[in-house]
Amino acid sequence: MSYSGVGISPGNVPVYHSSNLKVFDKRVRVVELVLRFVICGLGVLAAVLVGTDTEVKYIFSIRKTAKFTDMKALVFLVVANAIAAAYSLVQGLRCVVNMVRGTVLFSKPLAWIIFSGDQIMAYVTVAAVASSAQSAVIGKLGQPELQWMKICDLYKKFCNQVGEGLASAVVVSLSMVALSCISAFSLFRLYNGGKSKNNARW
16 A cells, blocks of 8 residues: 555555655656746746837827836836746756755755745736736727727837737746646645654554
């Protein structure tokens, strides 16, 4: 009989299937590493695309410049993705060090820190994408009830580049949600493992 990688012998002595556990842990670490570097790369890409996006138009000899700071939602998107990229780079390097050393996360305090950080970044990136998507819809379709014009009809290049940055940010937020699930599994597996050991003693 086995439970969470722990086998129970007839003498009620815990027997750990280390080979299966190592293979599973290795796969989880590889997935985590890939996701963290995907977030790092696409987070930088989203921040750069939106942060450097400008377009100049002349309306009746009046110079008008569209830039990301004109919309607070886009400022939030740039900051959130920059922070997510930096955070994922640090965590990615931690994953590389652990894989090189061949160590597995067994520290509950560290697992709680990683879990909390991943949860916060998941909420922040999802919120940034949601607010930016709403602003993008208004920019694309306008708001006739409030007499807000379709600014994307005027600033097409600006809107297209923002759309590319927003698409990258969507992948970042989804990857961050997936990572938060992985870190939650890694955290609560420690408690589950401890529970299994206690049950084995009884």
